[in-house]
Amino acid sequence: MxxxxxxxxxxxxxxxxxxxxxxxxxxxxxxxxxxxxxxxxxxxxxxxxxxxxxxxxxxxxxxxxxxxxxxxxxxxxxxxxxEMDEPLTEAEQERLYTHYGIPTVRHPRSELGLMEVDPDDVCYAVHEDAAVEARDLTRAS
CATH class of the missing domain: 3.90.50.10 (Photosynthetic Reaction Center, subunit H, domain 2)
Structure with missing residues (x-):
């Protein structure tokens, strides 16, 4: 690690x-x-x-x-x-997770309003065979 x-x-x-x-x-x-x-x-x-x-x-x-x-x-x-030298946004991180095949959490559209995230910025790709823990999408990385 x-x-x-x-x-x-x-x-x-x-x-x-x-x-x-x-x-x-x-x-x-x-x-x-x-x-x-x-x-x-x-x-x-x-x-x-x-x-x-x-x-x-x-x-x-x-x-x-x-x-x-x-x-x-x-x-x-x-x-x-x-863009380098800029913080990694949640949307960028989600695109990277999808590209690299890293499991993410699938969020029902009904929850999106509570998370202050644009529905177009949410990644829905999840490996079904992976054990996935919930994570807060509104937290900055």
Whole structure:
């Protein structure tokens, strides 16, 4: 598990996929405000393109030289883009969850008015075989 103590060492390191193929260089680490745990890393794909993608830190490992993530290189490279140096919004996070196949909670439309979330910004994709815990969609990450 990646902890807050690892952040300074991770930035600038190579991010490697589950096959140890290089995705790119870690440029930023996103931390969940409520838990102080790192949850996503921004990975710079190349020096010339300047493109960056967010990669989940679920089950990632740090070996003091490189960050090993559990997603495939091509999947990371095809991830939805976002403006860097900006907080990760719930809508962006939900799109990323869907892209990476990370289970999320399905919310009935009747609950949306209570959550102060635009119905178009809610992700309904859920892996039916995954055990999913409820999470508050109105909480900022």
């Amino acid at each position: 990646i902890t807050s103590e690892d952040i300074d060492r991770i930035i600038g390191a190579d991010a490697l996929d589950s096959q140890d193929d290089r995705i790119g260089e870690v440029s930023q680490v996103y931390v969940d405000e409520s838990t102080d745990n790192p949850t996503w890393v921004s990975v710079r794909l190349g020096l010339l393109s300047g493109a960056e993608v967010l990669v989940p830190l679920d089950d990632a490992e740090w070996d003091d030289h490189a960050l090993h993530v559990t997603v495939e290189r091509q999947t990371a490279r095809e991830a939805p883009r976002k």
